[in-house]
Amino acid sequence: MRVCNEGFDQDFIDGKSDMYAIAFTQNVLSGRWKYFILWYLKDETRRYTDIKKFLGDLSQGSLTKQLKELENDGVIQRDVYPEVPPRVEYSLTDKGIKLLPILEKMADYGREYGETT
Template identity: 80%
Template sequence: MKVCNDGFERKFIEEKSDMYAIAFTQNVLSGRWKYFILWYLKGTTRRYSDIKTFLGDLSQGSLTKQLKELESDGVIKREVYPVVPPKVEYSLTEKGNKLMPILDMMEKFGTEYGVESNKQT
């Protein structure tokens, strides 16, 4: 599998469509904070400052990068209001909402097996 600057190679997409589908989804979700951002936006609209507070020690630059990538991939929507001070809100798009079952399954798996794997022996 080869990923180039413009995405995946056409040959890979055509010959390995099942692997491409997984790789595409992984690419959309890649990034340390994207899962948490999407989960936090689940079912509600949030201001930038709320997301920043929720994620704690994450730098402004890192958060902005993750949000821009999610917006570029079409899974979140950014709305800027013409007020002072600036007001920016983020919400899930239809495409973003379709990722929620994946996060729900990850939560379920982690709930079931996460504690087990972190037990002190």
């Protein structure tokens, strides 16, 4: 079984469709900050600078990489406005909105079973 950015082995896709579906979703969400980016975009369109401030110490390169991957997977939309300086906004696509119940279930699980100190 090969699960990576280059794709999945056809035998894996054909022979283990349930596992492929989970692996595909995991591949879309893989990345330390993607969950937080999607959660932050769930209620409204956000500017790049707002996302950067929300995530704190994340480097510009890391944020740009995560955003590009989410955009390439069709989960977020990037809109650039021809202003000086250019304004860049991000929002969830329909495909991204469909991921929100997964994130909500993760939050539920964390609230129920996560450690509190």
